Amino acid sequence: MEKVMVKGTEAIGEAAIRAGCRHFFGYPITPQSELPEYMSKRLPEVGGVFLQTESEVATVNMLYGAACTGTRVMTSTSSPGFSLMMEGVSYMACAQLPAVFVNVVRGGPGLGDIQPAQGDYWQATKGGGHGDYKLIVLAPSTVQEAVDLTVLAFDLADKYRTPTLILADGLLGQMMEPVTFPEFRDLSTLPDHSSWAMTGAKDREPHIITSFDIDPYILEKMNLELVEKYKEIEKNEVRWEEFMTEDAEIVITAFGTVARIAKSVVEMARKDGIKVGLFRPITVWPYPYEPLKKLTEKVDLFFDVEMNMGQMLEDVKLAIGDKKPVAFYSRMGGVVPTPTEIYEALKKEIGRRV
């Protein structure tokens, strides 16, 4: 396939269509409105449905309805919009409905601003909505990876019958980079959902899709089923990248856009003879605790960098425990840290410890 230059948002849209997504419901919000715009143009060309809803609450409930039929469905939004969807996301997790959500995170809390941020990490990985549930959360750091993870998101959503989230940010959404798209998925090869989907009950027992049972013992059974599923996902789907960690004495932990900036920091440090590496979770849930913990055997210092007040930091500390020190650097409010400022902060941290 030929390489093309595309914006992150459009890349996710095209990847979704190639993965077999034929239904998109969404409500515009900066910095991701190019994605619904792209879908409004492309979906009719492939016989799909694009619908601009009246609100994010309507969006998530349309997703619920469409997902019940077993078709591949998607929406995209940005921080405040995703908050509005939370109730429906929780319903879909309980009803075990596959769907793909994209959150192109902007500055927050509240209305915040429209610049890149990572302040929705807790919302994405620790719940967000009510009740006991988890989302599979994928955090791309390049436009090509956004393409690849979008395709994966649909496959994982189907495999585990669960809502899956692409956790991006404004920078990744707005930047352009060459990508190679996968071939179009032959729709007849999509997973068979006939055992549970709403396809018309003529000549068969009706299917029931619900997120409700009045009997606590039955609801607990539903809870336990989810717990089993999440254990299975934790066992099979942990993904991460390590960059120059083989001989690293210091390891930067970061996800998404910041991880990419941190790669430049690693290169700067190596030029100065400081042995720095990078640990980047690709799935932020399930979190790669074990591979990160393993690094404590040879690494002296961990340096977590994020565009929030220290949200993934909690998972980093869970993995590392008290085995090794964990320092932290961040910018918030839509401010993107530069390679030099991260490197300066890292050097200061090293200076404090010698």
Added chain:
Amino acid sequence: MRFIFAGFGGQGVMLMGQILAYAGMIEGKNVTWMPSYGPEMRGGTANCTVVVSDGPVASPVVDKAEVVVAMNIPSMIKFQDFLTENGFFFLNKSVIDREPDRKDGIKIYKLECNEIADKLGNLKVANMVMLGAVIGATKIVSKESVFKALEKKLTGKKAELIEINKLAIEEGMKKVSEQ
């Protein structure tokens, strides 16, 4: 090589960066294009960052650049300190009527982009005059790759503008070779 293109919204600085990135991709290089975005773009300043590299591009965010292109005075002032030693500083003389504070240890090129574009018959190609100067001086990509990028980018009704854009690139290359 890291590039910053900056100017007023409407001067075509985003397109300049995109064409350069596209040309880099055509040559098999790794590239990123990152815009400034937000409400400040309307009538205010606009800028984009391009990285062209033989290896994978790590950070698309830069705080140092080998090349800074300033199409107006605020951009010259804002980005002059981003330049690395021996960096290239391109200034649109048609709009910038003063000297930069940063002068030592860098290469400065001044072009009357607007006048040159106007002479070619379309003021809007001032950005491509400047891009011609950039590729002429830095040799980062070939003229042919930029032409191919223009053909890819300007399609449909815009295709009739390809020729004058090519002329603008050539004129910019010629002017910079005289400096």
